[in-house]
Amino acid sequence: MKKGISWLAAALLTTALAAPALAEDTIKIGVQGAHSGDLASYGVPSLNAAKLVIEEANAKGGILGKKVELVAQDDQCKPELATNAATKLISDGVAAVMGPICSGPTNAALPMFESAKLISISPTATTPALTLEGKHPYFLRTVAHDNAQAELTSSYIKDVMKAKKVAYLHDNGEYGKGFATQNRNILEKAGIETVLFEAVTPDAVDFSSVVRKLRRAKADVLVFGGYQPTASKLVQQMRRDRVDTPLMGPDGVKDETFLKMTGKDSEGVLASYPKDTSSLEMYKKAREAHVKQFGTEPGFGFYNAYAAMQAILKAIETSGGTDTAKLLEALKSNEVETPLGKLSFNKSGDAAGLGLSVYVVKGGKFVETDHTITLH
Amino acid sequence: MASAPFCPLRPGRTAAHKNGMDVQYFIELFFSGLTRGSIYALIALGYTLVYGIIELINFAHGEIYMLGAFTALLVAGVLGIMGFPAGGILVVAALAAIIWSAAYGFTLEKVAYKPLRGAPRLSPLISAIGMSIFLQNYVLLAQTSEYLPFPRLLPDMEFLDYIDNIMGPSDFLILVCSMLAMVALTLFIRYTKMGKAMRATAQNRKMALLLGINADRIISLTFIVGSALAALGGVLIASHMGQVNFSIGFLAGLKAFTAAVLGGIGSIPGAVVGGLVLGIAESFTTGYISGNYEDALAFALLIFILIFRPDGILGKAKVQKV
Numbered sequence: 001m002k003k004g005i006s007w008l009a010a011a012l013l014t015t016a017l018a019a020p021a022l023a024e025d026t027i028k029i030g031v032q033g034a035h036s037g038d039l040a041s042y043g044v045p046s047l048n049a050a051k052l053v054i055e056e057a058n059a060k061g062g063i064l065g066k067k068v069e070l071v072a073q074d075d076q077c078k079p080e081l082a083t084n085a086a087t088k089l090i091s092d093g094v095a096a097v098m099g100p101i102c103s104g105p106t107n108a109a110l111p112m113f114e115s116a117k118l119i120s121i122s123p124t125a126t127t128p129a130l131t132l133e134g135k136h137p138y139f140l141r142t143v144a145h146d147n148a149q150a151e152l153t154s155s156y157i158k159d160v161m162k163a164k165k166v167a168y169l170h171d172n173g174e175y176g177k178g179f180a181t182q183n184r185n186i187l188e189k190a191g192i193e194t195v196l197f198e199a200v201t202p203d204a205v206d207f208s209s210v211v212r213k214l215r216r217a218k219a220d221v222l223v224f225g226g227y228q229p230t231a232s233k234l235v236q237q238m239r240r241d242r243v244d245t246p247l248m249g250p251d252g253v254k255d256e257t258f259l260k261m262t263g264k265d266s267e268g269v270l271a272s273y274p275k276d277t278s279s280l281e282m283y284k285k286a287r288e289a290h291v292k293q294f295g296t297e298p299g300f301g302f303y304n305a306y307a308a309m310q311a312i313l314k315a316i317e318t319s320g321g322t323d324t325a326k327l328l329e330a331l332k333s334n335e336v337e338t339p340l341g342k343l344s345f346n347k348s349g350d351a352a353g354l355g356l357s358v359y360v361v362k363g364g365k366f367v368e369t370d371h372t373i374t375l376h
Numbered sequence: 377m378a379s380a381p382f383c384p385l386r387p388g389r390t391a392a393h394k395n396g397m398d399v400q401y402f403i404e405l406f407f408s409g410l411t412r413g414s415i416y417a418l419i420a421l422g423y424t425l426v427y428g429i430i431e432l433i434n435f436a437h438g439e440i441y442m443l444g445a446f447t448a449l450l451v452a453g454v455l456g457i458m459g460f461p462a463g464g465i466l467v468v469a470a471l472a473a474i475i476w477s478a479a480y481g482f483t484l485e486k487v488a489y490k491p492l493r494g495a496p497r498l499s500p501l502i503s504a505i506g507m508s509i510f511l512q513n514y515v516l517l518a519q520t521s522e523y524l525p526f527p528r529l530l531p532d533m534e535f536l537d538y539i540d541n542i543m544g545p546s547d548f549l550i551l552v553c554s555m556l557a558m559v560a561l562t563l564f565i566r567y568t569k570m571g572k573a574m575r576a577t578a579q580n581r582k583m584a585l586l587l588g589i590n591a592d593r594i595i596s597l598t599f600i601v602g603s604a605l606a607a608l609g610g611v612l613i614a615s616h617m618g619q620v621n622f623s624i625g626f627l628a629g630l631k632a633f634t635a636a637v638l639g640g641i642g643s644i645p646g647a648v649v650g651g652l653v654l655g656i657a658e659s660f661t662t663g664y665i666s667g668n669y670e671d672a673l674a675f676a677l678l679i680f681i682l683i684f685r686p687d688g689i690l691g692k693a694k695v696q697k698v
Contacts, residue, residue: 038521172668198667203627205415205613208408208547209662215541216401229523229619236618240544261525261619 026069027062027322029054029312030089032099032109032120037076043101045298046123046305047072050098052289053309063317075100079108086112095322096120096315098308101301103127103174110136117324119331121312123304127174131349138324140331140349142308142340143301144356144375146175149250149272150182152356152373156270157183157221157248158190160358160371167196167219167245169210169234171226179250180225195219202230207237215243227252231269232261239265246270254359254366266361274340275355276368277303283339307338307351352376404542405663406656411547411616413655414554418609419632420639420647421561422481422602428578428642429598431497435504436484437606438629439511440477442622444607445526445614446515448473452527466529466615473607480511481603482596490592508629515622523621526614546616557608558648561601565644570597578642631674638678640691649689653677 031050034043054068062068071092073085082105089097090112097113097120100106106125113120114136121140122130128145130136157163166187170180177199184194195217200210211234214222222238222245224231231253238245247269254271262269277283286306290298312327314336319326335344335353343353354375359366419441426434448469455465488507492500530545543551565571576584577594585591613628614620631654639650654674661673681689 038516169667200667201627201670203624204412204670205628205631206408206412206616208411209405209659210667212401212404212408213663213667229621232523232525233617233619240546241541257522257525261523263528 026067027064027316028069028071028092028094029309030092030094030097030099031070031072032075032082032085032089032097032105033101034077035072035074037074037078039077039102042124042300043074043077045300045302046099046101048290048294048298049123049286049302049305050309052286052293053306053313056289057313063313064320068313075105075109077102077105079104081105082108083112085109090116090118094118096312096327098123098305098312101125101305103130106130106139110139114138119312119324119327121308121331123308124301128178134348136349138328140308140311140345140351142304142311142338142343142351142354144274144354145350146178146250147182148350148356148373148375150179150186152272152358152371153179153223153248153250153270154183154186154190155373156358156369156371157187157223158192160369161221161246163192163220165193165195165217165219166221166223167214167217168194168223168225169196169198169200169214170224171202171230172199173226175250175252176225176227176230178225180223183223183225183248200226200230200234202226207234208241211237211241211243214238214245215241219245221245222247224249224253226250228255228258228261232258232266235262235269236265248272259361259364259366263364266364269361271359271366272356273359273366275357275372275374277340277355280339280341282337286339303339307336307340307343310338311336311343311345346376350375400541401663405659407542407547409656409659410652411543411550411655412659413635413652414551415609415613415628415651416632416635416655417648417651418554418557418605418612419628420636420651421558421644422606423633423636424639424641424644424647425574425598425602427636428644429574429581429595430489430493430500432489432500433504433633433641434484434489434599434602435501435629435633436488436507436511437602438625438627438632439508439515440481440484440603440625441606441610441628441632442515442620442625443480443511444473444477444603444610445620445624446519446610446622447476447607448611448614449524449526449620452529456527462527462529465527466611469529470608470611473611474604477603477607477610478600481599481606484603485596485599490595508625512622512625519622521622523619526618526620528618529615546612550612550616553608553612557605561605562644564601570594574598634674634678638681638688640685640688643688643690643692646688646690653689 031047033046034040035047050070054070057063057068071094073089075082075085082100086109100109101124103125106122119138124143126143126146128147168180168184170176224247231249249271251273254273259266315327315330318334319330332345335342341353343351346352352375356373358369358371360369422437426432451472452465452469488503489500492503530549573589573594576589577591581591635650635654636647639646657677658670658674662670
């Protein structure tokens with residue numbers, strides 16, 4: 001008798017365990033990014049975005065009558081973990097991937113996604129080559145690549161500031177040097193003189209030599225390629241040495257910490273950044289959902305990830321399945337209403353419809369100027 | 377500084393600017409190298425003191441510098457909330473940083489190097505690298521990976537106005553403080569009993585022991601003095617650059633180590649000369665050639681000098697014990 005009960009229990013347990021596996025009729029979407037580690041603050045917001053979009057879709061009864069399931073893989077923004085994460089997503093049979101979030105891991109994971117013919121949409125990887133070289137037909141992104149920023153900033157320097165002489169400093173990283181080089185290429189073609197182009201060491205104990213060189217160069221504007229910590233050191237040193245050349249930076253400079261670090265010295269600093277879309281209905285909805293669910297304001301890349309997830313689900317719906325070729329076709333031909341505006345994807349895989357604006361620090365805040373470009 | 381951060385060039389100076397541009401520029405670069413070099417020298421002294429006594433390259437020394445900057449930030453934050461005046465905060469924060477870092481230096485030696493005193497020379501070196509990584513990660517986990525703003529505590533120093541293109545208040549303060557610290561150290565080593573004991577231990581530890589000098593205590597003292605100097609450097613640079621991060625000790629430590637070797641490791645005036653030469657060389661490289669080569673040229677200079685003077689600029693040639 002005792003034996004019988006335990007057999008029964010075992011049988012029940014087995015069916016209980018097997019139940020989720022049997023009800024396999026879901027659409028799986030992979031999410032890859034830094035969900036732990038020191039870069040987690042860049043990755044967790046996109047994971048949150050995925051959760052919210054999927055929850056909303058499931059609340060409406062799913063896509064094509066199936067529930068959507070989220071499969072998260074943590075790569076900590078490390079290329080060596082990214083290949084593993086990608087392999088796991090592929091073997092889990094996901095329909096498409098939102099991510100990876102950092103450019104390095106994206107580069108590492110793409111060959112694997114390609115051999116599996118899997119679409120991946122990165123919300124935040126901005127290295128231009130990922131799409132522009134045309135090597136990755138199944139890769140898309142919902143963020144402007146770095147060269148687009150240079151297009152915006154150089155047109156501002158040329159048309160609004162009417163600068164004649166420009167100095168360029170960068171941190172020798174791919175992102176920073178790329179931004180400075182792109183600006184120089186465009187501005188030199190327009191006949192604007194380069195008076196200084198060189199690298200600074202971000203961790204140097206002092207920037208005064210390069211600032212003195214900058215003063216001697218008598219530039220109308222300084223283009224700085226790099227991130228906020230280096231920019232804030234540079235700006236402080238410049239203002240302290242009474243060099244009041246305006247500084248133009250990429251989106252890595254437009255950051256609350258930058259304002260906190262530099263205080264009054266930040267007045268007049270310019271930076272490119274995605275256009276403010278916070279007045280859009282979709283944006284408000286996404287923000288409210290995040291605040292309600294997680295209790296905080298959304299973090300880095302949240303809206304881009306939200307848009308990427310919406311694009312994936314919409315494409316599955318319109319193409320009527322998860323066939324990669326049809327999905328790609330749907331992604332590139334249909335517009336999706338997102339928190340960042342109406343988006344579609346162009347031939348190379350970049351999002352068309354994204355707006356970029358120049359921001360300027362006024363009264364201790366970044367204020368959007370009316371100098372804007374829209375990508376296509 | 378707070379009064380007029382955006383002051384355009386004063387009218388009186390423009391003429392001199394045009395005529396003596398190159399001399400002016402040369403002097404500007406020289407002083408900016410001097411500022412940077414005196415920080416290298418402050419940190420390099422710690423390397424050289426320790427090496428002089430126990431022939432160990434204390435790779436965790438750069439982290440002591442970073443800890444000093446962090447301590448000052450925390451203390452300054454608390455005092456700022458309590459409403460102390462800026463100048464007072466700077467002094468108290470610097471003292472707190474010096475004491476706290478000295479405590480770290482003392483503990484570091486007891487934990488990581490003393491148990492290995494009889495071991496082959498490679499063991500304490502690995503232990504030093506381990507401590508460096510440990511301390512960095514400790515601050516990363518206990519504090520943050522973000523760059524933190526360091527409050528502006530430097531006084532305005534109006535009298536510097538007429539030379540402000542050459543030297544600002546923070547450059548001036550860095551120069552004065554590091555010079556004072558170096559003079560104090562020299563006096564300490566030359567004229568005090570403990571300084572004498574340090575020199576004796578450096579010359580011959582066994583002999584010093586036989587003469588009744590407590591070598592363990594002298595080694596601890598060396599770590600305390602070296603760490604205090606590094607902490608001072610940390611506070612000065614943090615208030616100069618306006619920010620602090622767990623990783624700032626790495627490059628500064630490496631450069632200071634280079635300076636110590638350049639000047640002749642084990643030699644106290646050598647560390648100062650090495651620091652200043654390195655700082656000025658870097659500044660001229662950036663000013664006249666390109667910032668791209670700042671680090672490359674610094675190390676090329678090191679190699680070049682070591683070819684002709686293998687023991688550094690002021691180092692004494694001696695037979696290496698292995």
